[in-house]
Amino acid sequence: MQSTYTIGSRTFVLDKAKAEAALAAKRVVGGRETLSFNLLPLRYGWAYELYRTMKANHWEPEDVQMAKDIEQWRDDRALSEIDRWIVRMGVGYFSAAEGIVGDNVIHVVRELVTASELKLVLGRHAHEENIHADSLLYMIASLGIDPHECEAMFDDVPSIVAKNRFVTDVSHALRRDLDMTDPEAVRLLARNIFVFGQCMEGTQFYGLFGMILSLYRQGKLPGIGTMFRYTLRDESNHIELFRRLLSELAAENPGIWTPAFKDELRELMREAVALEQRFIEDCLPVEGVGLSAEDFTQYVDYIADRRLASAGLDPLHHVALENPLPWLAELMDVRKETNFFEGRVTEYQKASSLALVADEEL
Numbered sequence: 001m002q003s004t005y006t007i008g009s010r011t012f013v014l015d016k017a018k019a020e021a022a023l024a025a026k027r028v029v030g031g032r033e034t035l036s037f038n039l040l041p042l043r044y045g046w047a048y049e050l051y052r053t054m055k056a057n058h059w060e061p062e063d064v065q066m067a068k069d070i071e072q073w074r075d076d077r078a079l080s081e082i083d084r085w086i087v088r089m090g091v092g093y094f095s096a097a098e099g100i101v102g103d104n105v106i107h108v109v110r111e112l113v114t115a116s117e118l119k120l121v122l123g124r125h126a127h128e129e130n131i132h133a134d135s136l137l138y139m140i141a142s143l144g145i146d147p148h149e150c151e152a153m154f155d156d157v158p159s160i161v162a163k164n165r166f167v168t169d170v171s172h173a174l175r176r177d178l179d180m181t182d183p184e185a186v187r188l189l190a191r192n193i194f195v196f197g198q199c200m201e202g203t204q205f206y207g208l209f210g211m212i213l214s215l216y217r218q219g220k221l222p223g224i225g226t227m228f229r230y231t232l233r234d235e236s237n238h239i240e241l242f243r244r245l246l247s248e249l250a251a252e253n254p255g256i257w258t259p260a261f262k263d264e265l266r267e268l269m270r271e272a273v274a275l276e277q278r279f280i281e282d283c284l285p286v287e288g289v290g291l292s293a294e295d296f297t298q299y300v301d302y303i304a305d306r307r308l309a310s311a312g313l314d315p316l317h318h319v320a321l322e323n324p325l326p327w328l329a330e331l332m333d334v335r336k337e338t339n340f341f342e343g344r345v346t347e348y349q350k351a352s353s354l355a356l357v358a359d360e361e362l
């Protein structure tokens with residue numbers, strides 16, 4: 001089918017069949033190679049919807065008040081030694097981890113996928129990791145934590161080193177020219193997407209999320225708690241994005257989704273859980289925040305099984321686990337609350353519409 005436009009003496013013939021062929025050629029990997037960014041026609045409508053959801057959740061660290069946190073940080077009676085250690089481990093681990101995730105999104109996953117709507121949402125994902133990394137900088141600077149100490153944690157705390165190595169090995173395995181028509185290469189990418197989405201962001205982030213939110217629940221460090229809650233809301237979209245990517249990739253390449261590969265993914269989750277549980281013991285070497293390391297290690301077992309099930313894989317435990325920290329589910333659901341940025345959003349909108357008027361007047 002063709003559309004013909006005759007404007008004055010010129011005639012333009014647009015071939016719709018070409019657009020249809022382009023749509024039919026869209027794939028997670030191995031689709032039509034193009035440098036153009038034509039989003040329409042959309043093949044992965046969910047990716048575009050997710051992009052819109054993520055964009056609507058935009059937040060800026062500097063909008064969060066840190067005055068109360070600073071006051072508590074300076075007051076020996078306001079926080080215990082273990083409260084402070086959890087915060088140090090939190091900023092130490094996450095300031096490394098956010099960057100690792102963002103880097104993998106940009107240099108591995110976004111490089112290898114071929115459909116523009118997938119590149120779009122992955123670009124937003126990477127940007128959110130930048131916001132998270134920036135929020136940690138803001139926390140470190142506000143509290144006056146020594147950034148060198150924070151940096152040294154990546155090298156000197158063995159449980160952080162081990163967690164980081166687990167994911168960076170998976171990422172580096174793909175940083176070379178790969179022939180994506182080779183099922184082995186597709187499987188490497190699937191492993192990467194599973195490890196980053198379900199094992200790291202989906203499971204290994206949740207030990208500390210739980211501890212920081214536990215402090216928040218006790219009225220401790222409300223600014224940090226608020227930033228972590230906004231981060232968590234973003235992470236839930238990242239986990240969903242990578243879950244969908246994996247399922248599309250497997251559906252388009254059914255040859256990779258073998259029982260042996262599924263077992264391999266489960267074993268990777270088992271390793272991720274063990275690494276996380278070791279890390280939790282380092283975060284909570286003595287009881288603190290009214291909770292023990294055991295509560296959080298059980299929580300990680302619970303979360304890991306949920307992630308596996310959501311990826312169509314068998315859980316690690318034969319019995320359905322219960323959430324040992326039910327209050328966390330409530331705190332993690334930020335959507336229920338009125339958005340404290342609302343006033344701010346209106347201002348942004350006002351500012352941008354004013355800018356438009358100004359442009360038109362020029």
Ligand code: FE
Binds near residue numbers: 098129231235
């Ligand atoms: Fe993040």
Ligand code: MN
Binds near residue numbers: 201234235
């Ligand atoms: Mn993330």
